[in-house]
Amino acid sequence: xxxxxxxxxxxxxxxxxxxxxxFTIPLTLISFGLGMLVAILTxxxxxxxxxxxxxxxxxxxxxxxxxxxxxxxxxxxYGLPSVGITLEPFPAAVIGFTLSVGAYGSEIVRAAILSIxxxxxxxxxxxxxxxxxxxxxxxxxxxxxxxxxxxxNSFISLVKDTSLAFTVTYAEMFRKAxxxxxxxxxxxxxxxxxxxxxxxxxTVLSALQAHMEKRxxxxxxx
Numbered sequence: 695x696x697x698x699x700x701x702x703x704x705x706x707x708x709x710x711x712x713x714x715x716x717f718t719i720p721l722t723l724i725s726f727g728l729g730m731l732v733a734i735l736t737x738x739x740x741x742x743x744x745x746x747x748x749x750x751x752x753x754x755x756x757x758x759x760x761x762x763x764x765x766x767x768x769x770x771x772y773g774l775p776s777v778g779i780t781l782e783p784f785p786a787a788v789i790g791f792t793l794s795v796g797a798y799g800s801e802i803v804r805a806a807i808l809s810i811x812x813x814x815x816x817x818x819x820x821x822x823x824x825x826x827x828x829x830x831x832x833x834x835x836x837x838x839x840x841x842x843x844x845x846x847n848s849f850i851s852l853v854k855d856t857s858l859a860f861t862v863t864y865a866e867m868f869r870k871a872x873x874x875x876x877x878x879x880x881x882x883x884x885x886x887x888x889x890x891x892x893x894x895x896x897t898v899l900s901a902l903q904a905h906m907e908k909r910x911x912x913x914x915x916x
Contacts, residue, residue: 729795736800758797806837
């Protein structure tokens with residue numbers, strides 16, 4: 695690597711990291727937090743005894759899981775203005791990623807709830823709890839342990855998926871890499887650099903996931 699490429703690498707590192715911290719990470723955290731709220735509500739709707747609610751939740755999951763995330767982002771940002779709904783890049787990206795996390799996460803949450811033995815429900819009822827109390831105080835805490843590994847994987851995937859936000863002109867890390875590339879004409883170097891940063895983020899999150907799972911295993915050890 696010649697001196698020019700080394701200098702480009704050094705000069706672009708800080709702007710890329712700043713974009714990651716200032717834009718990519720907030721987008722990930724907000725989208726995942728809202729997405730998990732949608733996921734829990736959707737999972738409960740899928741388990742509802744009311745058929746209209748159950749079918750509505752199933753339709754939402756079917757649509758989101760059956761269409762590409764990129765297409766969904768384009769519909770939200772570029773399609774909705776045709777019906778009078780115009781969104782800024784950040785809220786458009788948040789909505790798109792939230793809906794995606796909500797759909798995929800709901801299946802994880804639903805499976806986790808169904809994995810809890812029926813005897814746990816019966817034990818809660820025997821203590822005089824209502825269905826809502828049993829769900830919140832007994833079932834969901836146990837289901838959370840089951841759901842942590844796949845949800846952690848979903849979070850790590852979301853960090854990488856936020857690179858798609860450049861398509862709606864949101865100034866996240868990958869869009870910053872594009873700007874640097876257009877100025878330096880070194881796409882291989884710059885895109886490899888941003889790939890390294892994503893890899894760093896994913897590695898740190900994977901280590902945190904392993905630590906959290908180990909603590910949970912100890913807490914729930916039989």
